[in-house]
Amino acid sequence: MAGRHSTLREQRRAETHRLIQAHAVRLFVARGYDGTTVNDVAEAAGVSAMTVYRHFPTKEDLVLADRNGPLVAERIAASPAGQPLVRRIGGALVESARSLTEGDDRFLLARLRLMIATPALRARHLDNHYVLQRAIVDALGDEAADPDAAFRATAAASACLAVMHTALVRWAEDDGRADLPDLIATALAAAFDIPGPTPLGASPPPA
Amino acid sequence: MAGRHSTLREQRRAETHRLIQAHAVRLFVARGYDGTTVNDVAEAAGVSAMTVYRHFPTKEDLVLADRNGPLVAERIAASPAGQPLVRRIGGALVESARSLTEGDDRFLLARLRLMIATPALRARHLDNHYVLQRAIVDALGDEAADPDAAFRATAAASACLAVMHTALVRWAEDDGRADLPDLIATALAAAFDIPGPTPLGASPPPA
DNA sequence: CCCTAAGTGTTAGTAACTATCAGGATGGTA
DNA sequence: TACCATCCTGATAGTTACTAACACTTAGGG
Numbered sequence: 026m027a028g029r030h031s032t033l034r035e036q037r038r039a040e041t042h043r044l045i046q047a048h049a050v051r052l053f054v055a056r057g058y059d060g061t062t063v064n065d066v067a068e069a070a071g072v073s074a075m076t077v078y079r080h081f082p083t084k085e086d087l088v089l090a091d092r093n094g095p096l097v098a099e100r101i102a103a104s105p106a107g108q109p110l111v112r113r114i115g116g117a118l119v120e121s122a123r124s125l126t127e128g129d130d131r132f133l134l135a136r137l138r139l140m141i142a143t144p145a146l147r148a149r150h151l152d153n154h155y156v157l158q159r160a161i162v163d164a165l166g167d168e169a170a171d172p173d174a175a176f177r178a179t180a181a182a183s184a185c186l187a188v189m190h191t192a193l194v195r196w197a198e199d200d201g202r203a204d205l206p207d208l209i210a211t212a213l214a215a216a217f218d219i220p221g222p223t224p225l226g227a228s229p230p231p232a
Numbered sequence: 233m234a235g236r237h238s239t240l241r242e243q244r245r246a247e248t249h250r251l252i253q254a255h256a257v258r259l260f261v262a263r264g265y266d267g268t269t270v271n272d273v274a275e276a277a278g279v280s281a282m283t284v285y286r287h288f289p290t291k292e293d294l295v296l297a298d299r300n301g302p303l304v305a306e307r308i309a310a311s312p313a314g315q316p317l318v319r320r321i322g323g324a325l326v327e328s329a330r331s332l333t334e335g336d337d338r339f340l341l342a343r344l345r346l347m348i349a350t351p352a353l354r355a356r357h358l359d360n361h362y363v364l365q366r367a368i369v370d371a372l373g374d375e376a377a378d379p380d381a382a383f384r385a386t387a388a389a390s391a392c393l394a395v396m397h398t399a400l401v402r403w404a405e406d407d408g409r410a411d412l413p414d415l416i417a418t419a420l421a422a423a424f425d426i427p428g429p430t431p432l433g434a435s436p437p438p439a
Numbered sequence: 440c441c442c443t444a445a446g447t448g449t450t451a452g453t454a455a456c457t458a459t460c461a462g463g464a465t466g467g468t469a
Numbered sequence: 470t471a472c473c474a475t476c477c478t479g480a481t482a483g484t485t486a487c488t489a490a491c492a493c494t495t496a497g498g499g
Contacts, residue, residue: 034465034476041477062454073479075457084455109425132359144359149364174419177422180398184423187394191387216391217424218316241445248446269485280448281487291486309475 027107042080045070049087050135058143059087085149088139094157097121098164106167107210110181114161116214118189122206130201137197188216249287251299252277256294257342265295265350292356295346299329301364304328308371317388322420325396329413337408344404368393395423 052061061082067074081087100117108116126133140146152159161182162175192212196205213219255276259268270291274281288294309325315323333340347353368389369382399419403412420426 034464037465038477060392063456064454075480076478078456080478082456106348111423111425147362148355148359151358152351155354155358176398176402176419179401180395180419180423183394183398184391187390188387191383194386195383212383212387216387218318239497244496245446270487271485282446282449286446287489289487 026206038080039178041070041072041076045072045077045080046090048089050132050139053139054090058139058146087147088136088143088146089149089153090136091150091153091157093121093125094153094160096124097157098160101161101164102166109214110178111163111185111219113165113208114182114185115217117161117189117207119186119210122148122189122209126201126205134197134201137193141194141197146213151190154183154190158182160185184216185213188212234239245287246281248277248283252279252284252287253294253297254339257339261342261405265346265353273377287311292353295343295350295353296356296360298334298357298360298364300328301367303331303362304364305367305371308368309373313374317372317385318392318420318424318426320372320396321389321392322417322424324368325392326413326417326420329396329416333408333412341404341408344400348401348404361397362390365389365393378390391423392420395419 044068044070049061052065052069055061055109056065063077064074066087067077070077081090097117100120104113104117106113140150146181158179162178165178189209189212192205192209195212196208198205252273256273258267259272259276262268270284271281274284274296277284282293288297301353308320311320311324313320325399347357350421365386369385372385396416396419399412399416402408402419403415
């Protein structure tokens with residue numbers, strides 16, 4: 026049996042993964058998503074096409090790779106149950122965005138722009154939200170008990186995610202200069218007509 | 233020049249169009265979307281594969297074919313400008329849904345179920361909402377003038393569309409027994425915490 | 440009665456995947 | 470150190486969605 030922590034193999038695999046994705050995004054930005062074949066990506070990364078498919082099930086996954094869904098669900102479950110649904114969900118999304126922008130902003134922005142501009146990627150990205158939406162409803166726990174409550178929770182979750190996506194688009198258009206959590210909070214406030222933490226374009230409150 | 237109303241040609245073309253789509257949806261329901269090739273559809277409809285592609289640019293379009301987007305935009309533009317955004321957009325969506333359910337419900341339900349169950353179709357369907365969202369913001373006219381207002385309008389539109397989609401899913405799960413406009417209105421009320429026209433599951437108000 | 444153009448079929452080609460087989464590197468074990 | 474199971478990778482062949490180009494048939498207008 027392979028032990029729980031194979032070091033060199035996992036390391037190599039992770040490096041190959043990163044290498045392929047980096048070259049893929051670079052080429053997509055340079056020649057366009059549709060103008061770049063998976064073979065091009067494989068060749069640029071110095072691997073075979075099969076290896077690309079082993080690391081990324083589809084060409085679209087070379088750009089998408091959202092994996093902070095569970096994080097959002099955790100925050101939802103940890104939020105106080107008394108507040109209105111939209112506030113619980115929206116709050117979790119705002120906080121998750123904070124940890125999202127901690128990594129490499131250039132890379133994230135490039136991927137985001139591809140997702141927005143390329144129909145195929147945009148569609149898959151929105152569908153990922155669809156999956157995340159179910160996770161959010163499940164994380165609400167007791168809300169998902171009776172069908173009507175689950176329906177209301179689903180409606181609220183889908184609305185919040187859509188609004189977050191709007192903020193993401195705006196953030197990308199702005200080249201990532203704005204504060205993303207703040208943008209999302211503002212968008213949520215605008216859509217749901219609740220007093221948001223800040224008016225449009227302002228800085229986050231000191232506390 | 234071809235005149236403004238070529239009768240026989242247009243008629244034949246429309247009939248072929250309808251025939252292909254009918255056979256496609258039938259086969260998709262029977263064998264699954266991924267388990268049916270475009271060649272299967274073409275053979276069942278008695279045409280060549282090329283003809284299928286001439287009528288439907290992609291395999292997904294055999295199921296999607298949403299073409300009441302402009303209708304929504306019209307209603308938006310015709311709505312009074314004083315009301316809050318969510319009410320203007322939501323109202324237009326509810327009314328559009330009324331005319332949507334006037335056709336063949338069985339066919340619409342079959343297509344809708346395919347769209348919900350098949351990832352590729354679901355993704356494209358959500359992306360169509362993304363396009364519709366831009367049309368809605370444009371229809372709001374003066375709201376789209378300054379960027380901040382456009383941002384708020386986009387957030388509201390995306391939220392409303394996401395909520396409508398939730399209602400569509402619920403409607404399909406319910407086999408179309410519920411009143412769709414009513415369902416949408418209820419979902420909007422739940423998401424935006426505004427007093428909806430009816431509580432869950434009730435009938436539409438007499439007036 | 441032509442003549443343009445639309446609709447269709449056929450063929451050949453690209454590209455995203457999938458299945459399968461074979462070789463080489465890795466990691467634990469005797 | 471020697472052995473062996475397992476993972477990673479490469480190469481090949483095949484399926485399917487989709488496109489381009491060409492030829493044929495037929496509707497519709499002069």
